[in-house]
Amino acid sequence: MKTYKSLSISNPDELVFGISPHTVSCGNGLVIGAGQVFPEINFTLPTLLINEANWQSVISHYHEICEAVIKRSTVLQVPGLVIEFEQLPDMSMNPEWGAEITCLIKQHLDELYAATGIPNALRVTVVDLRDTDQPPLLRTGESCAKTLEAFRLSAQAGADILSIESVGGKEVHDQALLYADLTGIIGSLGILAYRDVGWLWGQITAIADEYKIIAGGDTACGFSNTAMQLAGQGMLPSSLAALDRAASAPRSLAAFEHGAVGPSKDCAYEGPIIKAIAGVPISMEGRSSCCAHFSPLGNIAGAAADLWSNESVQNINLLSGSAPEAFMELLAYDCRLFNTASKSNPLAFRNLMVDSDLPYSPEALILEPKTVIHIASEIVKQTGGYLQTKAAVQAAYEAILSAQNNGRVQIKTAEKVWLDSVALSLSAVPDKEGDALEYLLATYGSFFTPAAYGL
């Protein structure tokens, strides 16, 4: 297991899109993090049941999507391309189905490389089925076996990069988040999720090594993006979603401690913190993902991106063409801007992205390069997921308070009262991991099984 005791990037001005200390070479000649930002296109099916009767229709959709996005990326002469095939639950529950589509997409990418020389890679993201049982078993049982089998068959079928949106700890985090319970949030992410990510990525890395492909990275999507969406709907304070984002970084970093090398997953908005610590390339999504969900991070998300993604778009027709083709064009033009700026004044372009979002949301503040480095440096001072998570939340809270006091970030009136109460809540968060675990067991014991986390 690798541990990070110092930062790979400690100067905020070196936390820039397109450049990572540790580049990743993968797929058909693609090198990520070596100076350019590449589009990472992702797509999904329109309203359609996935079953044996519809399987040929499913296959036809993926053929049609690949043809469309490859045509658009060729016309626009993208400097490189990543296709992410994010499996749908049925495709991981029936891993041979996911493998068939993996193979199909890989063939399209190989043909693209042969015909045009455009470097490319295929990321396959397997659905984490392991929380099918309640409480989740995680390390044992059929759903765990299926999840790992889906990775293996995807690797065999031609995946270049493996990823997952893992869910260990979510069963407790969901509860804690809704009650705005900071001890519960820090414990679920720092103890449970951190342990599960470490275990799971040990398995994924072994499969990636066996097939000589890349163990990409994880995302706290089910945790902090849930918080972001609930905050966007006014259900949670935006500053709570911001603290949750910071809290998710040590948990996602655990994948890199156990062999992942990047690029991290597009919906891992904690990516810049990971990049500062581990020096790995990251995928990010911002305004380009409005086809899948809204966010307060549309521009600032691009500040440190090495891949630029659209999250997911249905294969439906628009006036211009299919939605995946249209979003391929959008990503291609965004990447032209990134890569043209890289040649002249990348910092000026990065700062435009940062400054244009920063005043409107504490969630954006967490992605500001100075704040990223502050949080990252507090994380590496600590040992172990729990203390790292606690330190990340404390650092993020200090950053929000400071930005509120000097008027850099707007805090809505309704959440000022909540923010005032955070100091008290934080002071109650135990210093010792064992005490925090006791709290989790006492408060949320019916939702999780310690053995599922090796406890």
Added chain:
Amino acid sequence: MMIHDILAQLTQVVALGKINKNTPLPADMLGQDGASELAFRALEQGITPQAILNDGLLPGMSIIGEKFSRGEAFIANMLISAQAMNAAMEHLKPYFASGEIKSTGTLVLGTVQGDLHDIGKNLVKMILKGDGWEVIDLGTNVSSEAFLNAISSHSDAIVGLSALLTTTMLNMGEVTETLKKHNPETRVYIGGAPVSQSFCQEIGADGYFRDPHSFAKSLRLD
């Protein structure tokens, strides 16, 4: 203390989320009676359980619900109010069992087959429980047969279906058809990012709600 005073107090503590005397929040009510103590005292004073529920507890939930609708409170405030209400309800449980007061209703809830998303479903569960509903949570990836089985043993229940994927939302139609075939009177409600009012009408469901609170609010008015 007059009857209306103690009921008004109950309404207030539920709205503020004061569960019992020992709970630390709200900070300015430290050591004061919460919903649990006040409900116990109300029963001692001979106030009927139905009045405690209808004129004390439920109005408190309405107040916090309205504040939430206006953007003046968060889901945590609603859930803590729901905990306060549940603490009071513990004292009323025997009267439910004897039939002296009626529960708000029963909701059978689940995410449809092929779909593992559950945060929206869980929110519905927590909020409706706070409103006094008995919630039978079937979990995620739930088949039509499982919904039918649950309804068979709870014939008066309403059903809530959740889905987050374009590839699973169609299963809501199958569940609705199965349940309506069994009993046309069974009310089926749907929610989730890809669904809409027109989809609701298309599959013959009885209602679509964008968020858990609007669902709860609608049921309160029912």
